[in-house]
Amino acid sequence: MIRMEGVSKRYGDVQAVRDISFRVDKGEVCVLIGPSGCGKSTTLKLINRLLSADSGEIFVADRNIKEFRPELLRRNIGYVIQSIGLFPHMTVAENIAVVPRLLSWEKERITRRVDELLELVGLDKQQYRSKYPAELSGGEAQRIGVARALAADPPLLLMDEPFGAVDPLTREALQQEFIKIQRELKKTVVFVTHDLDEAIRLADRIILMRSGEIVQSDSPERILSRPRNRFVRDFVGTDRVLKRLSRIPVDRYMLAARRITLRAGGKSTEHRPGRGRNFFWVTGEDGRLLGWVDTRSLDGRHPVESVMTRIDPKTDALSRGATLREALSRILSRNVRTIAVVDADGRLVGEIGLSRIEKATGEVK
Amino acid sequence: MAGLIRGWIITLIFVLLFVFVIYDMSLWNTLLSLIFPDLKDVVYPRAGLAELVGEHLVLVGLSSGAAVITGILLGIFVTRRAGRAFLDIVGDISSLSQTIPPVAVLALAVPLAGFGVKPTVVALFLYSILPLVRNTITGLETVGRDVKQAALGMGMTRLQLLLKIELPLALPLVMAGIRIAVVINIGTATLGAVVGAGGLGTPIIAGLVRENPAYVLEGALCAALLALLFDRGFTQLEKSLFGNYARGRVLKSLKYVA
Numbered sequence: 001m002i003r004m005e006g007v008s009k010r011y012g013d014v015q016a017v018r019d020i021s022f023r024v025d026k027g028e029v030c031v032l033i034g035p036s037g038c039g040k041s042t043t044l045k046l047i048n049r050l051l052s053a054d055s056g057e058i059f060v061a062d063r064n065i066k067e068f069r070p071e072l073l074r075r076n077i078g079y080v081i082q083s084i085g086l087f088p089h090m091t092v093a094e095n096i097a098v099v100p101r102l103l104s105w106e107k108e109r110i111t112r113r114v115d116e117l118l119e120l121v122g123l124d125k126q127q128y129r130s131k132y133p134a135e136l137s138g139g140e141a142q143r144i145g146v147a148r149a150l151a152a153d154p155p156l157l158l159m160d161e162p163f164g165a166v167d168p169l170t171r172e173a174l175q176q177e178f179i180k181i182q183r184e185l186k187k188t189v190v191f192v193t194h195d196l197d198e199a200i201r202l203a204d205r206i207i208l209m210r211s212g213e214i215v216q217s218d219s220p221e222r223i224l225s226r227p228r229n230r231f232v233r234d235f236v237g238t239d240r241v242l243k244r245l246s247r248i249p250v251d252r253y254m255l256a257a258r259r260i261t262l263r264a265g266g267k268s269t270e271h272r273p274g275r276g277r278n279f280f281w282v283t284g285e286d287g288r289l290l291g292w293v294d295t296r297s298l299d300g301r302h303p304v305e306s307v308m309t310r311i312d313p314k315t316d317a318l319s320r321g322a323t324l325r326e327a328l329s330r331i332l333s334r335n336v337r338t339i340a341v342v343d344a345d346g347r348l349v350g351e352i353g354l355s356r357i358e359k360a361t362g363e364v365k
Numbered sequence: 366m367a368g369l370i371r372g373w374i375i376t377l378i379f380v381l382l383f384v385f386v387i388y389d390m391s392l393w394n395t396l397l398s399l400i401f402p403d404l405k406d407v408v409y410p411r412a413g414l415a416e417l418v419g420e421h422l423v424l425v426g427l428s429s430g431a432a433v434i435t436g437i438l439l440g441i442f443v444t445r446r447a448g449r450a451f452l453d454i455v456g457d458i459s460s461l462s463q464t465i466p467p468v469a470v471l472a473l474a475v476p477l478a479g480f481g482v483k484p485t486v487v488a489l490f491l492y493s494i495l496p497l498v499r500n501t502i503t504g505l506e507t508v509g510r511d512v513k514q515a516a517l518g519m520g521m522t523r524l525q526l527l528l529k530i531e532l533p534l535a536l537p538l539v540m541a542g543i544r545i546a547v548v549i550n551i552g553t554a555t556l557g558a559v560v561g562a563g564g565l566g567t568p569i570i571a572g573l574v575r576e577n578p579a580y581v582l583e584g585a586l587c588a589a590l591l592a593l594l595f596d597r598g599f600t601q602l603e604k605s606l607f608g609n610y611a612r613g614r615v616l617k618s619l620k621y622v623a
Contacts, residue, residue, distance in 0.1 A: 075520030102519070
């Protein structure tokens with residue numbers, strides 16, 4: 001989708017980008033990361049010609065970007081910046097509609113698209129259409145910024161520290177939204193950030209830059225497990241292993257859960273994968289997690305429900321999409337050995353413990 | 366919304382009252398006789414106020430119109446990449462043009478343009494161009510860099526950026542500049558009478574020459590009322606166009622089509 005060949009850019013005395021070449025495939029999320037001044041933002045701006053390369057060629061969809069007038073090129077590329085830059089004199093709807101209007105879409109189509117996008121970024125259309133940017137919170141403004149960039153349904157999205165200006169909590173929510181939206185839309189994205197955790201969470205491929213050059217270009221797993229040199233090793237930090245865990249979903253390593261299912265009429269059935277152990281999860285007939293019980297405390301006289309410890313699947317269990325890093329964090333903070341894994345409806349699908357996490361860190365991809 | 370309608374109605378009432386007042390010279394007679402009981406003639410005899418206001422408005426209208434157009438265009442030019450080199454010069458000349466007393470400009474313009482309306486319009490034009498240029502420049506420069514970068518990044522041409530984003534955002538300041546320029550002009554246009562341009566300065570000059578303070582007051586008071594009226598009108602216009610949101614003024618109803 002994108003090809004950079006031997007591109008250089010100089011700002012006065014500083015060589016911001018030094019003869020770099022790389023490719024971004026269609027549907028890939030490629031994150032440019034590196035210390036301040038490494039040239040990542042410059043590289044991004046070379047793609048949509050906000051800056052002109054001094055030498056080298058840049059291709060988008062196999063066409064040299066110099067073939068197009070810059071404005072026309074940019075109308076087909078979504079662009080999100082850190083400070084968002086929403087137009088203060090326009091409503092949210094008008095802001096989102098900017099590129100479609102530049103492309104002369106009919107009003108009907110634009111209205112429908114605005115509604116679609118508001119829904120996509122999780123904002124209520126009735127409420128937000130006529131709001132002005134000054135009335136929005138940081139997180140809302142950022143979402144509108146993304147909606148605006150996606151308005152004309154561009155195949156390529158360029159994002160320059162888009163989530164940098166909000167608090168960590170909102171930032172994480174926005175990252176999750178991004179992952180969800182990307183899963184749905186499968187855009188090609190080039191994303192600049194200085195936050196390694198963000199890069200690890202979002203990237204299909206990370207390009208680590210330094211002083212205008214590419215140091216390593218690899219999947220997050222490989223950058224973490226096989227750093228090419230000392231700089232990369234230092235950059236990713238000494239907790240690489242933990243960072244890798246944040247890329248692995250819990251359901252990849254969980255085990256089948258041993259459970260007792262409560263049935264109508266006070267009866268219950270057991271399910272024991274493997275021997276030993278007295279610890280069982282307790283579920284209802286529909287599979288929903290209700291609690292846990294130590295079978296040694298069952299004396300046959302009292303029903304299971306009265307003996308078990310109740311837990312709330314929403315707060316005490318992990319969803320199957322949670323990462324091993326969260327699992328580890330939860331295990332350590334709650335001082336337990338195993339945590340239940342549930343699906344979206346609260347049904348028990350497995351369990352994860354420390355030994356399984358150790359297995360994951362041992363395996364290097 | 367209700368406050369706006371009320372504001373306009375009040376403005377309209379003031380306009381009607383003013384029109385009524387300038388046509389009814391007997392009111393002035395009564396008022397001025399009260400203030401100057403010993404004077405025989407209190408009202409300027411050669412022309413009624415309505416006529417004088419008409420002449421005055423011509424002077425103000427021509428000079429302000431020219432100043433608005435020139436001032437805004439200059440302001441736009443020096444904030445573009447091509448004109449940036451001229452930013453300082455234009456700023457200096459505009460400031461300079463306001464420091465030169467209009468009387469001096471008049472005196473200099475007369476040998477070139479003759480007497481009457483022409484040199485007056487020139488003097489007024491020079492005198493009122495500063496607030497327009499300065500406000501246009503400031504208005505355009507306060508448009509956030511991120512807003513401009515976003516606009517260009519999304520695919521607007523520089524012209525579209527100017528027409529759709531920069532000018533609408535600069536408009537509140539530009540309008541304030543127009544208001545200031547016009548109100549200043551109303552006061553300064555009284556000088557035109559010195560070179561025979563007519564207007565509300567006529568009774569003032571006549572009064573000075575004949576040592577008749579009533580004439581002077583007639584002209585001055587009427588000019589003051591006119592200035593207040595325009596100030597009120599423009600303020601009301603600004604309030605209608607620009608709502609007040611938490612972070613400064615934002616265009617409410619002006620849809621920019623370009």
